[in-house]
Amino acid sequence: xxxxxxxxxxxxxxxxxxxxxxxxxxxxxxxxxxxTLRVEHPGVVDRVLTESGGVRRHVNLFVGETSIRWTxxxxxxxxxxCEISIIQAVSGG
Amino acid sequence: xxxxxxxxxxxxxxxVLVGTMKGAFLFRSNGARKTWDVAGPYFPGHAVYAMAYDxxxxxxxxxxxxxxxxxxxxxxxxxxxxxxWTTPAQANVKFPPEAGLSLxxxxxxxxxxxxxxxxxxxxxxxxxxxxxxxxxxxxxLVRGLHDHPHRPRWEPGGGGLCLHTILPDPVDRHRMVVAIxxxxxxxxxxxxxTWNACNRGVRADFLPEKHPxxxxxxxxxxxxxxxxxxxxxxxxxxxxxxxxxxxxWHDIAGSVxxxxxxxxxxxxxxxxxxxxxxxxxxxxxATPEGKLRVYRTRDGGGSWEPLTNGLPQKQxxxxxxxxxxxxxxxxxxxxxxxxxxxxxxASSDGGASWRLLADGLPPxxxxxxxxxGDPKKVRVPKPAARKKPASRKKVAIRKMAAPRKKAATRKKAATRxxx
Numbered sequence: 001x002x003x004x005x006x007x008x009x010x011x012x013x014x015x016x017x018x019x020x021x022x023x024x025x026x027x028x029x030x031x032x033x034x035x036t037l038r039v040e041h042p043g044v045v046d047r048v049l050t051e052s053g054g055v056r057r058h059v060n061l062f063v064g065e066t067s068i069r070w071t072x073x074x075x076x077x078x079x080x081x082c083e084i085s086i087i088q089a090v091s092g093g
Numbered sequence: 094x095x096x097x098x099x100x101x102x103x104x105x106x107x108x109v110l111v112g113t114m115k116g117a118f119l120f121r122s123n124g125a126r127k128t129w130d131v132a133g134p135y136f137p138g139h140a141v142y143a144m145a146y147d148x149x150x151x152x153x154x155x156x157x158x159x160x161x162x163x164x165x166x167x168x169x170x171x172x173x174x175x176x177x178w179t180t181p182a183q184a185n186v187k188f189p190p191e192a193g194l195s196l197x198x199x200x201x202x203x204x205x206x207x208x209x210x211x212x213x214x215x216x217x218x219x220x221x222x223x224x225x226x227x228x229x230x231x232x233x234l235v236r237g238l239h240d241h242p243h244r245p246r247w248e249p250g251g252g253g254l255c256l257h258t259i260l261p262d263p264v265d266r267h268r269m270v271v272a273i274x275x276x277x278x279x280x281x282x283x284x285x286x287t288w289n290a291c292n293r294g295v296r297a298d299f300l301p302e303k304h305p306x307x308x309x310x311x312x313x314x315x316x317x318x319x320x321x322x323x324x325x326x327x328x329x330x331x332x333x334x335x336x337x338x339x340x341x342w343h344d345i346a347g348s349v350x351x352x353x354x355x356x357x358x359x360x361x362x363x364x365x366x367x368x369x370x371x372x373x374x375x376x377x378x379a380t381p382e383g384k385l386r387v388y389r390t391r392d393g394g395g396s397w398e399p400l401t402n403g404l405p406q407k408q409x410x411x412x413x414x415x416x417x418x419x420x421x422x423x424x425x426x427x428x429x430x431x432x433x434x435x436x437x438x439a440s441s442d443g444g445a446s447w448r449l450l451a452d453g454l455p456p457x458x459x460x461x462x463x464x465x466g467d468p469k470k471v472r473v474p475k476p477a478a479r480k481k482p483a484s485r486k487k488v489a490i491r492k493m494a495a496p497r498k499k500a501a502t503r504k505k506a507a508t509r510x511x512x
Contacts, residue, residue, distance in 0.1 A: 010164055014182060043182040047164040050195030051188045058163040088163045 002026065003033055003078055006085045007044065014043030030061060031074030033084060048086055058089040100132040102153075102174040104466035107421050109429050109450075110155065111437060112141030112459030117157050119175055120450060124471040126427050126441035129450055132175055135159075139166070142416070143215065145202035146463035147228075150210035153465065156229065158199030158215070166199055168215065170229060186215060186223050186232045192239065194219055201416070203259035209266065216256035220247055220273045224285070237286040238271070238279065243307050247276035250310050250329070257415055258311070263318040270314065270324065270339055277309035278326070280339050291339035298330045299375075313357040313415045317364035325367050325394065327357040327415075329375060334394045345394030350381040356418035360443070361426050365393040368400075368420070368428060368444060370413040379410040387430070389444050403447035404438065411436070414458050421462040423473050431457025 003023045007015055015021055021041065027033040038045040048059055053074075055061060061068045062085040068076045078084075100121040102108060109120040109129075116134030135141075136159040143158040155175060160166030167185050169178045188194040197218040205212030211228040214235075222235040247254055255274055262268035267284040270291070277292040290307040297309045310329035317323070326333040326342060332352045333342035346352035351371040360366030369388050373381040380386065384406045386399040411432040418430035428440045435454035440447045464471060 010161075013180060046184040046187070047161075050165070051190065052193060052195045053190075054195070056163065056165060092162060 002081065004083045005033065005037060006083055008086060008088055010088065011044050011047060011086065014047065015041045026080065027078060029074065029078060030063060030068055030076045030084060033078060034074070044086075058091045060087045060089050061085070062087065094137050095134060097135060097137075098132050099176050100130045100174065102465055105471045106465045107423065107427060107471075108146065108174070108463045108465060109419070109421075109437070109439070110144040110146065110157075110459070110461040110463065111431055111451075111454065111457060112144045112157065112416075113431075113435070113455035113457050114140050115455035117141040117144060117159075118451075118454065119155075120437070120439075124423060124473040126421075126423075126439065129439075131451065134455075135175055135178065136169070140198070140458070142198055142200050142458050143202045144459050144461050145204050145213075146461065146465075147204045147213070148463065148465065149204065149207055152210075152228075156202045156204075156213075158202065160198050166196065168199060168202065168229065168232075185229075186217065188221070189234060192234065194221075197253060198255065200255040200257040201259055203261065205261060206263060206266070214259045214261070216259050216271065218253040218255040219249075220244075220254045220256040220276055222256055222259065222271060222285070235285045237281065238288050241279070241288055243276065243290065246308065247273060248308070250274040252414075258314050260314060260316050260321075260324070262321050264321065268338075270316075272311040272314050272326075274312065274329070275308055275310040277307045277311055278314065278339055279307075291335075292342075293340065294335075294342035294344075295326065295328055295333055296331055312355045315357050315359040315367065317359050320364040323364060323393070325357060325359065327354050327369055329353065332369065332394070345390075347394070347397055349388050349397050350386075353378075354413075355415040356413045356430060357415075358418045358420050358428065361420050361422045362424060363391075366391050366443075367394065368418065369397075370418065370430065372412060379412050383408050383410055385409040385411050385432075385438075387428070387444055387447075400440075400444045400447070402445060403440075403449075416459045416461075417457055419460045419462040422464045422468040423471055424468075425473070427462060429460050429462055431460045433457065 005021045023036050034045050107122050111118040116137045118133035121130045139159040139161050141157050145156040147154040155171045157169050167181050171178045199217050201216035203214045213225045215223045221239050223232040225232045258272035260270040268282050270280045279288040280291045281288045292309045295309045296303045313327045315325050322338040324335045332346040334345045335342045349371045354372045356370050358368045367390050372378050385404040388397045390397050413430050421427040425443045428444050431437045433456045437451040438447050439450045
């Protein structure tokens, strides 16, 4: 019933060096998963969400292989044993 | 990521802190400021719009704002001149949830006066002021300015809606002036609880009403600690001076080739000496005529002179941004500026001559200078005595003497031939 969150290299120092974190209590949505994650790893979530609560513009979140942009954003429902990937967007210059 | 080089810094050294769009660099020299070591890049890939040095209360601390396009920004500090930097577990500068705003960038870090060694401020985008009273451990939004009724009508300029200038009064700790693009000049006299717009005389060419109460696009303000009620202002079109703490401003552009520009620096020892880099129009925003010229006034804005010795005067279409110029506290003062094309220039004689310290850096958005330890104890070699040009009279005498000598020689030769 756990949800796994996969972290990019940039965020791992804020999670004790871990590349993935398991959230045991099954959160119903991506937003709920991040709020659960915030309790133990606030530095990770500070860098994924803005103070206003939105996902940063150049950060992409995927549930499985689908971007949450197309599935309801932070309200995207989570299935059992799913994975949330936090990935840096290709933007830059 | 690129390998980061470090420098060893000791008391009496001069540090130039350079923030770029892709990281920070340090340039170190001694009082002579002839040879420079370079360190960095720190925070590669992060935009560093603000840097500062805090030498109060025995500290030797560098500050930098490091903003990732992807992951947001925060303030970092280093107590070993860049060898290690703090990485805050949580973002240390952020809006409270009820503000409904998100931090975009940190534009300015201002160290408080020596009498308040644990006070710092930072100016951010969207335009707000944060204050720390524990030497940068925690930061709090200055509510008086944040809740100002003008806020909803402030508009972002090209760089964003930023608070970029913070001038605490060196005498009255309840008094401070800040500048916002575009919002204008605001002043508090009660420690930040209330703020008044102070833009009388400053024009806003981009608005239907040219002299509104607020909404001006002020690019930079400077003041001298010995004369804090006099301030100089580089506007989005316009150069101004105030002698009443910002109550009113009058135009001092005079002979500059353009009164548009961003950067402005005041001399550390002379409150009448100010440096600017005029730019051609708000459309082009590059140095006029392809000549990179720093302009200096030595009479408080009464007149301006171009400083060009050592600066490129052909095909130099450069841009120096609002925090891209700084002066150190030595005598003679060092003046430094960086360009959007990644060039760093330095003068160790108050602007009389310049040299290129670095080329090929990422676009430079911030230049700050610091003397480590007491500037008065730093040994600064005296500038080489210039060869005194011969006076007109002497030159004239020589010119007259030479033909006479030649004539005499010719006469002797003729006499010899006759013999």
